[in-house]
Amino acid sequence: MTGEDHDVLAEQIRILIVEDDPDMADLLADLVEAEGWTPLVASSAEAAMALIDGGSAHLALVDHNLPGISGRVFAQRLRARTDMGIVMVTAAGSAAERVLGLETAADDYVVKPFEPIELVARVKAVLRRAVPAMRHEKESEREAGKAALRLGDWSVDLDGRRAVCHADPARALTGAEFALLEILAETPNVPVSRAQILDRLGAESDRYIDRNVDVLVLRLRRKIERNPDLPRHIKTRRGKGYVLHTDEAASAS
Template sequence: MIEPNKKTLLIVDDDQDIRQLLCDVLSQKGYQVLEADSGAQMWAHLEQTQVDLILMDLYLREEDGLHLARDVRALFTMPIMMLTGKGDETDRILGLELAADDYMMKPFNLRELMARIHALLRRAIQLAPAPVLNTLEDPHDCLYFGNWVLDLTARQLLNKDGEQVVLTLGEFSLLEVLVHHPDRIFSREQLIDQSRGLEAEVFDRTVDVLILRLRRKIESNPKTPQFIKTQRGLGYFFQGPVRKN
């Protein structure tokens, strides 16, 4: 039975020993823990329970964890942490590009894993959408660019038809920094420092991956971006104009 005041974590891994270890450790830390050894079991849990964070194995026996993470991200906004036994940095970048918020290699240090889980959940709380306010006394704080609206109050990106485009924690934080400062060039280090959704454990390549993902979501042609520009050798900048309400 799920207790309403506890955070619920879902472990998706076909290694029973790993699942059992994580279940024991996370339960001792006060989390509700669900487990799945396949995509089918994962979806069954997601249909029945509000999950606050997913720990996903990259290499399931019969399924691709990257594809599962991308499918989850298309429907849900909870943080996703990828777990893998391979050390190729390309896998880490692919995982982030396809939807993950963080990444750890097996065998992992349990204290570090717990710290990262805490950080992801903390960011999720900080960036959770605010209650919708419809009164004139409480207007939303919004930034407008092109046909897009970045609603800073509800923590949402809306297109010209008012439809929400789902952003991960890191994507929203990065876009917020850039749009707040149009035409200002930021280095990767500056973007990491100023983004609430990014913390010290991220690496420079993470910023490049997040920029790539944002371009795919807001640019009509990501290869020739209209908004998020690259300044070779220096970093990135957001090309205005940007209007405020």
């Protein structure tokens, strides 16, 4: 991709900023504009949803503590209707809050106060996963050819951090979904417990563990499996956790 191509693409990227603090909203908008992206600013979940209804965005930066509808609830509603990237920007940095973030389908968390370079890097990483246009079709096909895993309609390149659905190239995994797939793929055909998954995701063992891992597995199955009710690749092993089977392993069993 040439520099000119990159500039044209950057101008097309729209970032929804949902933040009720005017100073923080201005800071986020300045960071977005500095990257050549277009900011769409809303001070509440209701205003943000009106912006979404009026047009599309590629990624949302959502404050956790919003007036009225909370940022977490807004993110849940947003994920129910779109696969756009979601990055929570929050002062709540506890492990419990990060675990709860799995249920919002957030791709990442940035904790206030943050370094601008860190936030931009995280946004770019999510955009690369969430916006197919950020990589050429030929580039996607070339990386898919090197994929370490084949799961039904999906080719997964763990080194390149790419997951391509051949049946629907616009379909994408969220950051949390890809992270779970990476964890299971490290030991294919070997069960991984819920506690091990949460530990790898950086969460503490608390009362949210089972529920949140199960929710994340369900989301990934809905993306990967042709029939999520009869999973072929991501299976449950009672009392042991979850296990990943590739096409090759599944066909041999």
